[in-house]
Amino acid sequence: MSEHQAAVLVGPGQPFDLTNRPTPSPGPKDILIQAKAIALNPLDWVLSATGYGIESFPAVLGSDVAGFVVAVGAEVPADAPQPGARVVGMAPSFFFKGAPNYGAFQELVLVPYISVTPLPDFITFPEASSLPMAVQTAWAGWHTLGVPLGSHYSPADKKAVLIWGGSSSVGTAAIQTAKSLGLVVYATASPQHHDYLQQLGATKVFNYKADDVVQEIVATVQEDGVTLDIVFLATGSLQPSQDILAALNPSGGATLASAPLVAADAPQVEGVTVKFVMLPFDEQQQVAYVSRIFQEWLPESLDTGDFVPSPPVQILDGGLAAIQDGLTTVQQGVSGQKLVVEL
Template sequence: MSHLAAVCLAKGQPFELQTRPTPKPGPGELLIAAKSVALNPADCIMRDQGLFIPSYPTVIGFDVAGLVLEVGDNVPVNTTDDELGPSFRPGVTRVAGYSASFWRSFDPDYGIFQERCLVPWQHVIPLPDTGISWNEAASLPVSCQVPLNAWDLMGISRIGETPSSSTPAPVRKSDVLLIWGATSSVGSMGVQTARLLCEDPTSSFAAVYATAGAVNMQFVASLGADRVFDYKEPRVVDIIVSAAKVDGLGIRHCFLANGKLELCQAVLKAFVGDNQAGKRQKAMIASAPVIPPGTEMEGIETVFVFPSLEEEERLAQFQYWMGWPRKNLASGAIRPSPELKIVGKGLEAINAGLDMLSRGVSCTKLVVEISE
């Protein structure tokens, strides 16, 4: 059997449609028939600059929604109790998946921009039968994984997971989670997950602050941000710091979804120092964009948001990161965001979609429909 793929032939070249042999899933893998794919800034960088790609030709892409066609060995197929985990039934189970291409040396079988692709079962979100479209589903994997990964890297307890003590002491809610660049897909989901962290009684977070352009501030507030600031305001750093002090809160955790690292550092710097007990307080930034060299700042640790390079640990991470949205979508605690824009149908529309993304979009997630 064979299928069509948007093949990346060389750095800086547009994708070319080619026929590829359809692979068989190995242990722990699913073969997925792609219905929709979402586009990410990293896709543009990889196509145009060859980021991470060791050799050509290959197939890239991160976000896919589709139907499970085949399952490999050691894939759960008969689970019916949600507490026991997901179940994957060929021809039945609808999923949204996050590519494992990076961890497979960019073997083209694992790239998303094709009609059939392989994905580890831990990398997918099993979808409800109704209530979410293929296009909405395609927008979820990266947008959920990145902020959840950011909270883990900053040492923030996972939502709903209580400390090891069976009777945890009351937590004083005195901290702010700052989301910089909240209109991107990862930023908008960052606001939604941060809101849930604030609602967790075991969390010290009391408020979600976010930045956005003036035209999108109301949208970001609707996602759960307590305060939204115009990042284009020349005094935005001073305004954020003043707001936190008026609220009686400290800002020592920031998720940089998009924007300028130095502005995030300037905000956190105002809250770095010794507390009343004389203990040095830490501040952390989890950055979705690659961290430029020479940007270190005393008292503030900045980490690049990326999964573990160790296979077993990564699969365990993804099992949580992809399992979490499954439950919270069903309960209505989160929703796909921001607004979707369908840029075309068929694999041939991906190049034009990435060109559009490269020129810049605001508060919009670009999606390509692959098949019905």
Template sequence: MATHLAAVCVGKGRPFEVQTRPTPRPGPDEILIEVKSVAFNPADGQMRDSGLFIPNYPTVIGFDVSGLVLEVGENVPIKAKNGDPGPFFQPGITRVAAFAASFWRACDPGYGAFQERCLVPWQHAVPLPDTGISWNEAATLPVAVEVPLNAWNIMGIPRVGEVNASSISTASIGADTSGETQGIEKRKREALLIWGASSSVGTMGVQTARLLREDRDSSFTAVYATAGAANQKYIESLGADRVFNYKEPQVVDSIITMAREDGLVIRHCFLATGELAPCQAVLKAFLGHGEEGENQKAKIGSAPVVSPDAAEVHGIETIFVLPSMDEEERLAQFQYWLGTWLREKLANGTIRPSPEPRVVGKGVGAINAGLDMLLRGVSCTKLVVEVAE
């Protein structure tokens, strides 16, 4: 029986132990990945240290992974048929980045990222371009892309190119839409706010928001973001129009004042990391503006889990960003986010891996220390372990 090494989670609050595990075979709609690199997310630390989401031990956790497809199960698309645009997964050939599915498999250890072999539903994976993206860069992509794209979905923001008449009307600020150009100018009067843009999901939030801003039919004409002073230039390079230092005591007032000077309103915020209250304070300042008046709700898509003790603000809805718990719906979501959207954007160069990866070790034995480093705090970097060459 084939075996491989894994960083095994043996109990709540205990360090991972490197153990040998039997290598599983992929079932229907699954691929087996030879793991090359893994990247860390805050949820990894919560799972290891507090047992969040883990029903049974031992298990293997981790979400962000890149690697080579080794085997495929039944129904996995391998090559084009009848004009099928893909994605396709050829054993021994296709390089992928993937969002590991342990969470949706009751933490079955075969589906965790922190090991040398990992099972993944093919819908959770994106084939990588032949050149231009390293294993380490690829490992930074899946969670960083999924979270903001999901946030736009749950806040009701139409995908690029999918704006319809009703969504335009809902988002519009002015009532006069006579003439196509004038109507577009009237509609594009919103700034989209990314709070915590220096985090990995925040940097990708800025990149995806930039594409929304560039969509001529969307209501967004600017991307606002918050970041520490040292990272502001980098966030601007990703597409933010204005970047505010979240450490300044008057940052909320600064954002509100600038939006008003720009003639914009802020009704949507992606909270990538940080506190909820400042986001609520910004959005509250713009409630009741525009033709919809008090009936227009502002929305916050929150990547951090929303505390049950969080204050509620009338007119502002806060939604925790989580993929659907319905299996069929979730697979369709991931297939679009990764297999369609990300694959296309990587191919045409409109999205790049962000932030820069920082290698903190090699082999699964380095995963504990890398996760400890993440939990001590990092900014505008994605910590990565190189599992294999």
């Protein structure tokens, strides 16, 4: 059996072990991808530090991978990417509880074919690697907020959303998808990112560090004459968004979808329901939803340029060996860029 190099997590809070492990053969519905670029996510740091959700060790983490198809399983349809194709995929390490064959932090990784998207030649592997987690989380957020894939609002609907943490990878994906849904898009970010987020589709962007940001957003929404009863929290704390929703919806009925995990003791505000971002709970519905994202919506949107990889990537030197320090940087906070390793 052939082998490949992997960054293996041997235990919670332990350093990654660069080691060789057996290269698996694809299961019936899997695609084996040779990784050329891997993006780092806050979730990766949380899992590596805490071991949350990992069934056993050693484990391999990582979700975002771009590269070449090496082999496909017996039940992968002919119209799915085949050996030699350039692809990007959502490795299911988190959903498979750290199962080593399905983590992105290695040279060869298994990904279910429903989560693999063919990659246009004009998008580089590092750019593409920023896509999967952010795109899936964005659409999971819209599902959670009752705005599922295929929805569209007209200008006459005057339906708005606030995306808090707009310069993160999830935030930029949420902005672009919100625009495609026909929503009026408000976002928050540091001032240096405002122009970029407006280029992606944000109508107005606010400095989240400003002392009066809550009052400023409430006043702007009221002046614009739109309805804002939903918030997508891409990153950051709950309280400001809750206060904004409460002020704009005194009769209640507002909803906040949070990409970060919601703590059990998180603050509650009357009239504002806080939900953790989730895909459809029913397994068949979830599979169908994910398939629509990665096999229909994303390929078409990339080809037409309606959706672009974002934010800009920063490539870390050292390949798999750079993951350890890269996640430390992620923990400390990254603004307006995505950290990526190349193989």
